[in-house]
Each structure stands twice: as C-alpha cells, then as structure tokens.
Amino acid sequence: MRCGVERLVPVVFAACVMAMATPLAADDPAIGTGYNSYGYPGLIDMPVATSRPDGELALTVSSFAGQTRNTLTFQALPRLSASFRYSVLDNMSEGGTETLYDRSFSLHYRFLDEAGLRPAMAVGLNDFLGTGVYASEYIVATKTVGKRLRFSAGLGWGRLGTSGGVSNPLGVIDNRFETRPERDIDEGGDVESAEWFRGDAALFGGVEWQATDRLRLVAEYSSDSNPRETPAAFTSESQFNIGATYRIRPGVDLSLRYLYGSELGVQLTAALNPKAPPNGAGREPAPPPVLPRSAPQVARISWPAGVEEDPDHRAGLADALGQQGIRLHGLALGGDTARVEIENTTYPQQAQAVGRTARILSRRMPPRISEFVIIPVTGGIPVSELRIRRADMENLNYDLEASWKSFTRTAMASPASGLPPVAGRYPRFDWALKPYLSPSFFDPDDPLRADFGAQIELDYEPVRGLEFAGTLRKRVIGNLDESTRPSNSELPRVRSDFNRFDEKGDPALTDLTAAYYFKPGRDLYGRVTAGYLERMFGGVSSELLWARNDSPFALGVEVNYARQRDFEQDFGFQDYDVATGHVSAYWDMGNGFHAQLDAGRYLARDWGATLTLDREFGNGWKVGAFATLTDVPFDEFGEGSFDKGIRITIPISWLTGEPDKTAYTATIRPVLRDGGARLNVGGRLYDRVRPLQKPALRDGWGRFWR
Amino acid sequence: MTAPHVRPLAAVMLILSTGLIAGCDRVSGAMGLTGTVGATAPQLIGPERLRVTVPDRGAQAVLGPVSRTGGVTVWQTLDGITLAFRDGALKGTRGLGDDLMSADVSGDLAMLRGTGPGGHHPHIRSYLDGENRTVFRSYQCRRTGTDRDSGHDETALRRVTMRCVSPHDSFTNVYWLDGAGAVIRSRQWVGPQIGYMETQRVSR
Numbered sequence: 001m002r003c004g005v006e007r008l009v010p011v012v013f014a015a016c017v018m019a020m021a022t023p024l025a026a027d028d029p030a031i032g033t034g035y036n037s038y039g040y041p042g043l044i045d046m047p048v049a050t051s052r053p054d055g056e057l058a059l060t061v062s063s064f065a066g067q068t069r070n071t072l073t074f075q076a077l078p079r080l081s082a083s084f085r086y087s088v089l090d091n092m093s094e095g096g097t098e099t100l101y102d103r104s105f106s107l108h109y110r111f112l113d114e115a116g117l118r119p120a121m122a123v124g125l126n127d128f129l130g131t132g133v134y135a136s137e138y139i140v141a142t143k144t145v146g147k148r149l150r151f152s153a154g155l156g157w158g159r160l161g162t163s164g165g166v167s168n169p170l171g172v173i174d175n176r177f178e179t180r181p182e183r184d185i186d187e188g189g190d191v192e193s194a195e196w197f198r199g200d201a202a203l204f205g206g207v208e209w210q211a212t213d214r215l216r217l218v219a220e221y222s223s224d225s226n227p228r229e230t231p232a233a234f235t236s237e238s239q240f241n242i243g244a245t246y247r248i249r250p251g252v253d254l255s256l257r258y259l260y261g262s263e264l265g266v267q268l269t270a271a272l273n274p275k276a277p278p279n280g281a282g283r284e285p286a287p288p289p290v291l292p293r294s295a296p297q298v299a300r301i302s303w304p305a306g307v308e309e310d311p312d313h314r315a316g317l318a319d320a321l322g323q324q325g326i327r328l329h330g331l332a333l334g335g336d337t338a339r340v341e342i343e344n345t346t347y348p349q350q351a352q353a354v355g356r357t358a359r360i361l362s363r364r365m366p367p368r369i370s371e372f373v374i375i376p377v378t379g380g381i382p383v384s385e386l387r388i389r390r391a392d393m394e395n396l397n398y399d400l401e402a403s404w405k406s407f408t409r410t411a412m413a414s415p416a417s418g419l420p421p422v423a424g425r426y427p428r429f430d431w432a433l434k435p436y437l438s439p440s441f442f443d444p445d446d447p448l449r450a451d452f453g454a455q456i457e458l459d460y461e462p463v464r465g466l467e468f469a470g471t472l473r474k475r476v477i478g479n480l481d482e483s484t485r486p487s488n489s490e491l492p493r494v495r496s497d498f499n500r501f502d503e504k505g506d507p508a509l510t511d512l513t514a515a516y517y518f519k520p521g522r523d524l525y526g527r528v529t530a531g532y533l534e535r536m537f538g539g540v541s542s543e544l545l546w547a548r549n550d551s552p553f554a555l556g557v558e559v560n561y562a563r564q565r566d567f568e569q570d571f572g573f574q575d576y577d578v579a580t581g582h583v584s585a586y587w588d589m590g591n592g593f594h595a596q597l598d599a600g601r602y603l604a605r606d607w608g609a610t611l612t613l614d615r616e617f618g619n620g621w622k623v624g625a626f627a628t629l630t631d632v633p634f635d636e637f638g639e640g641s642f643d644k645g646i647r648i649t650i651p652i653s654w655l656t657g658e659p660d661k662t663a664y665t666a667t668i669r670p671v672l673r674d675g676g677a678r679l680n681v682g683g684r685l686y687d688r689v690r691p692l693q694k695p696a697l698r699d700g701w702g703r704f705w706r
Numbered sequence: 707m708t709a710p711h712v713r714p715l716a717a718v719m720l721i722l723s724t725g726l727i728a729g730c731d732r733v734s735g736a737m738g739l740t741g742t743v744g745a746t747a748p749q750l751i752g753p754e755r756l757r758v759t760v761p762d763r764g765a766q767a768v769l770g771p772v773s774r775t776g777g778v779t780v781w782q783t784l785d786g787i788t789l790a791f792r793d794g795a796l797k798g799t800r801g802l803g804d805d806l807m808s809a810d811v812s813g814d815l816a817m818l819r820g821t822g823p824g825g826h827h828p829h830i831r832s833y834l835d836g837e838n839r840t841v842f843r844s845y846q847c848r849r850t851g852t853d854r855d856s857g858h859d860e861t862a863l864r865r866v867t868m869r870c871v872s873p874h875d876s877f878t879n880v881y882w883l884d885g886a887g888a889v890i891r892s893r894q895w896v897g898p899q900i901g902y903m904e905t906q907r908v909s910r
Binding site: 275276277279280281282283284285286287288289290291292295323324325346349394395397398399400401402403404617618619657658659660699700702703705706 | 742743744745746751772773774775776778780782785786787788790792797798800801802803804805807808809810830831832833834835836837838839840842899
C-alpha cells in the first residue's frame with residue numbers, strides 16, 4: 001500500500017465523516033452511549049460503563065469556560081477504548097493568564113456486561129501520561145431500566161475524587177491507598193502508576209433519558225471540583241450538570257450543557273466506523289466473465305486478438321490485464337500450465353487482482369492449458385505463487401461457497417525465482433503531479449499549521465528490481481515556515497529542527513533514491529536503497545527480511561548509514577552522520593491485530609526499542625499506536641520523556657468505493673523530539689511483501705470472485 | 707450512493723435501444739467511476755436479450771448472454787454489469803456495488819417446477835461486508851400464490867409468488883412462467899441496498 005500525502009488526517013477524517021452515509025452499527029440498546037466532554041464514553045463530565053460500537057473512531061470537540069478539549073477516541077476492542085486529547089485551556093490556575101496546551105491519553109475498559117439485574121461495569125484511567133491536569137481513575141456501573149432510561153454510578157479518584165471526597169475505601173486493603181503521591185511532572189510522559197486509585201475517592205452518578213430517537217437528556221452529579229479551573233476560569237455553584245444531545249445525523253451529535261450551576265457548554269461529536277464504508281462492498285465494473293473451454297465457437301471467434309495473431313499470447317494478455325489495472329510481468333506456457341507474473345497496481349486486495357487474472361486466463365488460454373500459476377510480483381520480486389485449476393474457475397464461479405472452496409483448492413507457495421520479464425515491461429518511466437497537504441500539530445504558538453502545494457513524483461525502472469524514484473515539492477500556500485521556536489534539545493537535533501526544514505525547504509527535493517530489490521532465497525527478501533532517503537537524511541539503507549509465505553511471524557534486519565541533509569533539502573549535507581539500524585520482529589496476531597518490535601540504534605545514536613500495535617480492518621483502515629524507549633534519560637529527552645504516538649491509515653478506496661491502492665497515513669505525536677527517532681526510508685520490505693502473502697490473500701479472498 | 711448507477715444504465719439503455727448491442731462499443735466513464743478499471747466489452751454467445759430494471763435506482767438496461775457454464779448463464783450490459791441466472795433464478799450480480807455474490811436457488815427452482823417437497827424450503831445467499839468478508843444470509847421460503855396472469859402478451863403466463871423470511875429481513879419474488887415452465891418475467895430480490903430487480907425476456 002503506497003502512502004500518499006503524509007499527515008493529512010484531520011482533512012481526510014472530516015471527509016470521511018462527511019462521506020458517512022451508512023448508520024453506525026446498532027448493537028446498542030435503544031439508548032445510545034454518548035461521549036462526554038473528555039471524549040470518552042460518558043454522561044457530561046462523568047463516565048458510564050457502556051461502550052461504543054467496536055471499531056468506531058470519534059472526534060469530539062467540547063468547550064466551556066475557556067476549556068476546549070479535542071479528543072480522538074478509538075473503540076479498539078469491543079470492551080476497550082483509547083483516547084488522545086489535545087486541550088486548549090484558558091485561565092488555568094497554573095497558567096496565569098497564558099493559555100495552557102495539554103495533551104493527554106485515556107483508557108476505558110468495560111469488564112462486565114449488563115445482564116439481568118447485573119449492571120455493566122467499567123474501569124478507566126485518564127491522563128496517565130503527561131502532565132496530569134486531568135489525572136483520574138474511576139470504576140463505574142451502568143444499568144438500563146426499561147427502554148429509555150439508564151442510570152450510572154461510580155467511584156472516582158484523583159480529579160474525579162475532588163468533590164465530596166471520602167477516605168479511600170481501598171485503604172482497607174492497604175493504607176498506602178489513602179494518600180495520592182504528588183506527580184513528578186518534570187517532562188511529563190511517564191506512566192504514573194504509583195498514583196492510580198490513591199487518595200480520596202468520591203461518588204458520582206447520573207441518569208440518561210432517551211427522549212426520542214434523536215434526543216437524549218442527561219443529568220449528572222459530578223465528583224470533579226475543577227480544582228485547577230476554579231476560581232480562575234469560572235465559579236462552581238453546584239455539582240449538578242444537565243445536558244441535551246441531539247443526533248444531527250448518524251454519527252454526528254451536538255450537545256448543549258449547563259455546567260456547575262454557572263456555565264454553558266457545547267460539544268460536537270463526529271464518529272465513523274471503518275467497518276462500514278460509505279459505499280458498502282465497493283463499486284467497480286464487473287470482472288470479465290469466466291469462459292469455459294467448451295464455450296461456443298461464436299465467443300472464440302469474437303475474441304479481440306485471435307489466438308492465431310498472437311502466438312505467445314503476450315500482447316493480448318497484457319492488454320486485457322492492463323484494462324483491469326493489472327500489469328503483466330512474466331509469462332511462460334509449458335505443457336498444461338500457464339505461469340503468469342502480475343503486478344497489481346489497482347486493487348487494495350491482492351486476491352482480487354489474482355481472481356481477475358484467472359478470469360482473463362480462462363478467456364484467453366488455449367484449451368490444452370488446465371492449470372494457471374499466478375505469481376504476484378512487487379519490485380520485480382515474485383512473492384507467492386497461486387496454483388489454480390482452470391476447472392475450478394469454470395465450476396465454482398457462482399457456487400454458494402465459492403470463496404472458501406476456491407481458496408482451499410488453491411495451492412500457495414513461495415517461488416524461488418522469477419520468470420524472465422515480458423518484452424515491453426522494462427524499462428518503464430512514470431510520473432505524477434499531485435497536491436500535498438502537510439499539517440503540523442501542537443505547536444504552542446499555533447496549534448495547527450499547514451502547508452499546501454504540489455509535488456511531482458518520478459519513477460523509473462530500467463530493469464527488474466531496480467527503481468529510481470524522486471519527489472519534488474513546491475509550496476503554494478501555507479504557514480509552516482512561521483514556526484520560529486528553536487529546538488532546545490540536548491541530543492543531536494535529528495528531528496527537532498523540523499521547523500527549519502519547513503522554513504528553508506521550498507522547493508524541496510523530499511527524496512531521490514535508487515533502490516534495488518532482490519530475493520536471495522525462497523523466503524528471503526532484500527533491499528538496498530541509496531540517495532536522499534527522506535527529507536532530513538540521505539545515505540545508504542540496506543534491509544534483509546525473512547518472511548515465510550504462510551507464517552504469522554517475520555524477521556528483518558536493517559542497517560543504514562545516514563547523514564543529515566541541508567535544511568534547504570537540495571543536494572547538500574550537514575556534518576552530522578550516524579550508523580543506525582534495527583532488528584525487527586513482526587507478528588500477525590490474527591483478527592486484524594499486528595505487532596512489531598524494532599530494536600536497535602536510532603538516529604541520535606541512542607539505543608532502544610519500539611513497540612507498535614496496529615488494528616487493521618479488512619478494507620485497509622489501520623489504527624495503531626507506538627512507543628519507543630531508548631537509553632536517553634527522560635529528562636535529557638525533554639518534553640514528553642519518550643517518543644510515542646498514534647497513526648491512522650485511511651484507504652482512498654474506502655471513501656470512493658472504487659479500487660485504488662492509495663492510502664493516506666497520518667502519524668500524530670504529542671511532541672516530536674530527537675530520542676527514539678527512526679530513519680524514514682521508503683519501500684520497507686515487510687509492507688511490500690505481506691499483502692502478497694497467504695494470510696493477506698486469505699483475508700481478502702472474498703474479493704477473488706469480484 | 708445510489709445515484710451513480712442511474713445515469714450510466716440509462717445511457718446504456720439508450721445505446722442498446724438504438725441497436726448497438728451487437729457491437730463492442732464501450733460506454734466510457736460508465737457508473738460515474740474514475741475508471742482505474744475498464745469494463746469488459748460483452749462478447750455475446752446468443753441472440754436472446756433480457757431487459758432488466760432496478761426500480762429503486764431508476765435504472766434499466768438490456769443484456770445479452772456472454773457465458774454459459776454448468777447451467778448458469780451470465781448476461782452482460784455494455785457498462786460493466788453482469789448478472790448470472792440459473793433457469794431464470796438470480797444466482798449473482800457483479801458491478802452493482804453491494805453485489806449478490808451467490809445464491810443457492812435449487813429449492814426455488816424445484817418449487818417453480820413443482821418437484822419440491824412443498825411447504826418451506828431453504829434459500830441461502832452470500833454477500834461481502836465492508837471488510838471483504840463473505841457473509842451468508844439464510845431464508846426460509848415458500849410459495850404464497852400461483853395464478854394465471856393473462857394481462858400480458860399473447861399467451862397467458864403462470865405467476866408464482868415466493869415469500870422468503872429470515873430473522874433480519876424478508877422478500878417476495880414473483881416469477882412468470884410460460885407453458886414450458888421457462889421464466890419469462892420476474893421480480894427478484896438482489897439485496898438490502900439494491901432492492902428488487904425486474905427481468906423480462908425480450909423477443910427479437
């Protein structure tokens with residue numbers, strides 16, 4: 001999957017929300033679970049125990065008394081949701097008259113479902129990293145009464161234990177629970193587990209009434225005394241809050257509240273579920289119908305390029321495949337077998353490219369051919385071979401269980417070597433002119449900046465495996481260059497000078513590389529890339545990947561020499577250079593969950609490891625989080641203590657419904673610092689190889705017959 | 707979501723009605739798609755024609771047969787839609803968006819022929835969900851009516867109504883059969899997004 005414009009998430013997200021036409025999964029009872037002002041499942045400020053539908057991604061913006069909270073929440077598992085929040089806080093007691101910008105994470109876990117008389121129960125952590133403005137924990141129970149009424153009650157600690165607090169009941173277990181240690185907020189970012197469920201606890205509760213299908217009324221008793229907001233931002237007259245939430249359209253809610261007896265609050269929620277694409281199962285022209293070998297003569301005669309005129313079938317086959325967005329790479333007819341190497345330039349699911357290729361072969365191959373071996377290729381490397389019987393194409397076409405029957409009857413393996421490329425495949429030159437949008441988040445001087453412009457992408461493949469690629473960017477409009485905040489990093493400034501690259505790099509040669517891809521063994525894949533690897537570094541990158549065709553595990557080694565580029569992003573270099581590299585372990589955990597562990601040396605010459613967890617949806621959406629710990633001490637790392645962030649990939653095909661391999665990936669870090677920074681080289685092997693291997697083919701096999 | 711299908715099918719109808727079906731002209735930009743994938747030109751294998759209407763989408767087209775395998779006939783429009791029928795019963799669609807991937811119509815056909823066990827028979831169909839997984843929908847169907855419909859054409863047709871129910875949804879298909887038991891007209895359920903499809907044999 002190619003990544004187009006980076007860091008485009010808010011725009012694409014907004015587009016997704018606009019594109020949402022399908023109602024969200026309605027597995028909830030008649031009363032929908034709302035998002036509270038902190039953006040996690042709750043009432044107004046307080047939590048509830050119920051969850052949102054699995055997979056849902058929601059953006060909430062809430063505001064009252066100068067406190068604006070922007071939260072992105074992902075229902076990562078049916079029981080677990082995770083939130084990332086960016087708050088713009090005016091008149092906080094610490095901030096004086098300055099505006100305070102705060103980033104925080106939350107987790108909400110429902111550990112008990114409602115059944116009979118038993119309520120649903122959940123536990124949650126707020127702001128367990130970061131500076132702890134919102135640090136709190138809770139346990140909450142929620143019980144539905146009838147069809148339209150739901151009650152919640154719980155116990156809160158930390159900020160949720162500041163009003164009506166009583167001595168911690170957990171003190172019965174150990175009196176250490178009775179005092180909450182002060183948070184050491186040097187740089188923020190530590191996991192402050194020593195605080196959790198400590199100190200005074202307080203009761204909170206509330207009631208939700210689903211008045212109509214669209215209108216939900218909420219009243220709550222808050223256990224939050226807003227210790228940092230009162231009296232600077234507002235005066236709390238009461239702990240009772242009331243509110244109304246109106247569903248403007250499925251996935252879009254508007255809430256109005258009257259808070260703490262003195263303030264009005266407003267909240268807008270936009271939610272979408274990656275499981276429900278706006279265009280359903282997608283729309284594309286029907287595949288070419290399978291033609292049986294026994295097809296009447298009339299069909300054979302009307303074949304566009306007759307067998308006789310195209311003795312090796314190459315030209316006709318290449319045309320027919322090309323019309324389907326598939327490139328013919330190699331072809332060999334021997335005995336009763338046709339071996340065909342294809343490059344899928346179009347379909348998000350490789351299985352669909354394979355299916356359409358098999359259909360075309362059934363229409364064009366002479367009757368003596370009874371077996372198709374279809375070999376998906378990337379970067380000139382054959383990754384897997386699929387042995388499909390022609391008779392199965394003819395007989396299973398409209399079988400009710402065509403999908404799994406054809407999958408189990410297809411033998412899959414990893415080919416040792418490729419076929420000679422067909423004439424006309426190499427050399428190949430491609431170029432594209434595209435718009436780009438490059439946002440920058442969370443700069444205290446201006447939390448959202450962006451550049452918009454045009455980029456030209458060049459791609460030249462002279463022979464098999466060799467790819468020359470380059471990207472040149474020219475800004476049209478934008479304000480990234482307004483960021484003047486100098487880096488205060490104590491480490492080599494491998495990333496924290498990003499604003500100087502933004503300022504001086506216009507136009508910018510973001511990358512210009514020569515890459516060679518090869519296959520040294522049946523399950524081994526290799527890559528060597530040299531040139532201007534990314535916008536901040538150039539050098540040489542080499543990688544070796546071991547990935548069996550049917551295994552959930554893969555291992556890789558990457559060794560790079562990199563030198564920092566000039567801020568102008570022309571051909572020059574600065575003095576700083578580094579040898580960096582990682583050993584990577586990849587694990588496909590099943591059900592769409594993927595884990596990756598990279599251990600090695602980072603750009604600032606620090607040693608450590610990165611853990612990445614992703615949830616991938618069958619349609620290409622990915623939502624994940626990563627964290628890197630290195631030997632750089634937290635206070636030397638600076639704000640945030642260590643590198644971490646979330647990343648979201650949105651396939652264009654999800655929006656349009658049409659086959660398209662382009663996807664937008666956005667990586668959002670609370671802060672970008674120098675520790676734990678990895679070289680950002682394109683064409684990493686695992687991402688290229690995995691979609692062509694058996695597990696991915698299996699997951700996408702439903703599209704084989706599409 | 708539904709709009710893009712309307713215009714191209716209508717355009718195809720126009721072209722077909724002017725008698726171009728025997729040619730291999732393609733309707734470029736069909737379906738309002740940006741066109742990464744081209745529609746395959748139909749290569750007809752027989753003279754029969756089928757007029758198909760999708761009332762919920764206001765779409766109509768004339769199709770010709772392009773493939774016959776194991777009792778299943780695939781019919782195709784010019785703009786990249788194929789429909790598969792077994793003896794007049796809808797087996798699958800391609801190119802409509804939320805396509806019917808496949809349907810087991812053996813019970814329906816036995817009912818139409820009068821060779822079934824009577825009472826209810828199972829009817830199973832499959833679709834793709836938003837994550838490209840095959841989902842099966844299972845229905846219990848029974849004949850709810852048979853009568854003579856003499857309002858059409860020169861000969862009276864036998865009209866058979868079949869009602870299918872599942873815990874989630876239900877549909878009612880209607881088949882018009884001629885004296886030989888062949889399906890001449892029909893109104894068949896495609897799926898929740900597309901609704902019903904009406905078919906009629908066109909004599910030339």
